[in-house]
Amino acid sequence: MTTQFKKPSPGITPETKPFWDAAKRNEFMLVKCVGCGFYRNPVSITANICPECGSRKPGEWVKASGKGRVHTYTAVHRTFDPSFEKELPYIIVIVELEEGPRFLSNMRDAKPEDMKLDMPLEVVFEKVSDEVTVPYFKPAK
Numbered sequence: 001m002t003t004q005f006k007k008p009s010p011g012i013t014p015e016t017k018p019f020w021d022a023a024k025r026n027e028f029m030l031v032k033c034v035g036c037g038f039y040r041n042p043v044s045i046t047a048n049i050c051p052e053c054g055s056r057k058p059g060e061w062v063k064a065s066g067k068g069r070v071h072t073y074t075a076v077h078r079t080f081d082p083s084f085e086k087e088l089p090y091i092i093v094i095v096e097l098e099e100g101p102r103f104l105s106n107m108r109d110a111k112p113e114d115m116k117l118d119m120p121l122e123v124v125f126e127k128v129s130d131e132v133t134v135p136y137f138k139p140a141k
């Protein structure tokens with residue numbers, strides 16, 4: 001039985017669909033520029049232009065390590081969206097991925113008092129519906 005996902009769903013676009021398809025396979029993918037090798041945050045692509053070298057060639061999807069470190073974070077104690085209330089307090093984190101890009105996510109297996117800047121993290125996947133599996137991050141073992 002599938003529980004219905006009550007939270008706002010990620011806006012899956014044709015440009016980001018490979019990322020979400022990979023997440024369903026529990027793989028964390030990034031886009032690598034074919035011109036200069038720069039890794040891009042796949043869910044922030046609004047135009048297919050490399051921010052490093054300006055290449056307009058489509059990047060190639062590559063499997064990433066799924067590892068990174070805490071760049072910054074915030075603990076949320078009140079939410080305007082009732083669908084998040086059960087998780088309060090929850091932690092929003094910007095992960096500096098091993099490959100370079102920063103990735104906005106939520107923490108799993110951590111309390112606000114556990115969080116430290118530069119703390120090593122690893123990706124963990126949660127299937128929230130048949131269509132969507134969300135990558136979150138947890139403290140690395």
Ligand SMILES: [Zn+2]
Pocket residue numbers: 033034035036037038050051052053054055
């Ligand atoms: Zn480039």
